[in-house]
Amino acid sequence: xxxxxxxxxxxxxxxxxxxxxxxxxxxxxxxxxxxxxxxxxxxxxxxxxxxxxxxxxxxxxxxxxxxxxxxxxxxxxxxxxxxxxxxxxxxxxxxxxxxxxxxxxxxxxxx
Amino acid sequence: xxxxxxxxxxxxxxxxxxxxxxxxxxxxxxxxxxxxxxxxxxxxxxxxxxxxxxxxxxxxxxxxxxxxxxxxxxxxxxxxxxxxxxxxxxxxxxxxxxxxxxxxxxxxxxxxx
Numbered sequence: 001x002x003x004x005x006x007x008x009x010x011x012x013x014x015x016x017x018x019x020x021x022x023x024x025x026x027x028x029x030x031x032x033x034x035x036x037x038x039x040x041x042x043x044x045x046x047x048x049x050x051x052x053x054x055x056x057x058x059x060x061x062x063x064x065x066x067x068x069x070x071x072x073x074x075x076x077x078x079x080x081x082x083x084x085x086x087x088x089x090x091x092x093x094x095x096x097x098x099x100x101x102x103x104x105x106x107x108x109x110x111x
Numbered sequence: 112x113x114x115x116x117x118x119x120x121x122x123x124x125x126x127x128x129x130x131x132x133x134x135x136x137x138x139x140x141x142x143x144x145x146x147x148x149x150x151x152x153x154x155x156x157x158x159x160x161x162x163x164x165x166x167x168x169x170x171x172x173x174x175x176x177x178x179x180x181x182x183x184x185x186x187x188x189x190x191x192x193x194x195x196x197x198x199x200x201x202x203x204x205x206x207x208x209x210x211x212x213x214x215x216x217x218x219x220x221x222x223x224x
Contacts, residue, residue, distance in 0.1 A: 035214075042115075042198070042216040043155070058211070090154055098143050098202050100212060102154035 001026050004103035006091050012109045013081040021076040021106050023091030031094040032074040034066065036087040049074055081110045114138060117199050117215035124222055128189045132218045134182040134199030143202035144175055146184045148195045149217065155198055189222045
């Protein structure tokens, strides 16, 4: 099993550009989530999904959209990138919504 | 007030030392508790769950005190490979929002030879 995969590993965007961070898992987990990690802030939940077709907002959802058309994939869309979205983004999946398996992360810089 | 608060560290200890990390959480209805480990520039990985009766995994011991809303992690006989950031994580099940995890900011540990 590949576990949780994320692409790209690194990305630089200009303010106002949009892009999609990809996340996929091959463990047949129903629960998937996106976090961002900033220095001194810890991980904060952006959006999560408890199954295909079901998504909900986390602590910091503004500026991000998600969809869950399949069990395997959970992409995160940045609608109009802002410097405040410079961060490390982690996707995670879970069988039961409790123990999380994280992907390797995407390092995003918005200039 | 942040949902999960941790000792900020950093902790710098010699090999073989015993070190303890503390964590408090704000929501008394919290259901599950964990310690995750995160190496530099890597993803977090589950270290151990924390059970009400306390639990041990080799050199690592986790304790939970629900009355004080307090979690601890004790590492005995520290190894160089224990150097990492340790994240306290709490699952606050709020009815329909099953499985929302709240992470502390992490405590950085450096073990020196």
